[in-house]
Amino acid sequence: MRKNLKTYRRLIKLPFGHKLFSLIVCRVAPYFSSINPLITELKPGYAEVSIKKRRRVHNHINTVHAIAMCNMAELAAGMMTDVSVPEKSKWLPTGMTVRYLKKAKTDLVAVANGDNIEWDTEGDKIVPVEVTDTEGNVVFSAEITMNVRLS
Structure with missing residues (x-):
C-alpha cells in the first residue's frame, strides 16, 4: 500500500485527522497551502478536496x-493518482485542460x-476532476494529464 494512503487511513481515525493529513500534505507541497485545502476522502481511484x-x-x-x-x-488529481498507481511507480502532472463553467460563489469540492x-500500465493518464459548489452545480472541470512510469 502506498505511504500516503496508509498515513491517510491512520490519521482519519483521530479527531481532526482529515485536517492533520491535509496540513502534512501542504507541508510537503507548500504551494497548496495557499488554498487551505481539506482532503476529505482518499482511496484508489478517488479523491475529494474541499476549500472554503x-x-x-x-x-x-x-x-x-x-x-x-x-x-x-x-x-485532488495528484493525491488520487498517488494512491492509485502501483507501489514504487513514479508520476508527474504534464498538462491540464480546464473549463470555467459558472461563477464560484460558495465553498467548493473537487472530485x-x-x-x-x-x-x-505506463504512459499518460487523463484524470477528470469536477469542482462543485454547495448547491451541487459544477462550476469548473479539468482534465489533468499524469505521466506514469512503472518501476
Missing part, C-alpha cells in the same frame, strides 16, 4: 479565483475520479 470561499481565494468580483480551482483540482483509468 474566503477572501484569500477571491478574485476582483468576489468569487473563487480560477487558479484556486486549478490548485484544488491538481491536488478526482479515476475508476475508469488503467493504472497498472
Whole structure:
C-alpha cells in the first residue's frame, strides 16, 4: 500500500485527522497551502478536496479565483493518482485542460475520479476532476494529464 494512503487511513481515525493529513500534505507541497485545502476522502481511484470561499481565494468580483480551482483540482488529481498507481511507480502532472463553467460563489469540492483509468500500465493518464459548489452545480472541470512510469 502506498505511504500516503496508509498515513491517510491512520490519521482519519483521530479527531481532526482529515485536517492533520491535509496540513502534512501542504507541508510537503507548500504551494497548496495557499488554498487551505481539506482532503476529505482518499482511496484508489478517488479523491475529494474541499476549500472554503474566503477572501484569500477571491478574485476582483468576489468569487473563487480560477487558479484556486486549478490548485484544488491538481491536488485532488495528484493525491488520487498517488494512491492509485502501483507501489514504487513514479508520476508527474504534464498538462491540464480546464473549463470555467459558472461563477464560484460558495465553498467548493473537487472530485478526482479515476475508476475508469488503467493504472497498472505506463504512459499518460487523463484524470477528470469536477469542482462543485454547495448547491451541487459544477462550476469548473479539468482534465489533468499524469505521466506514469512503472518501476
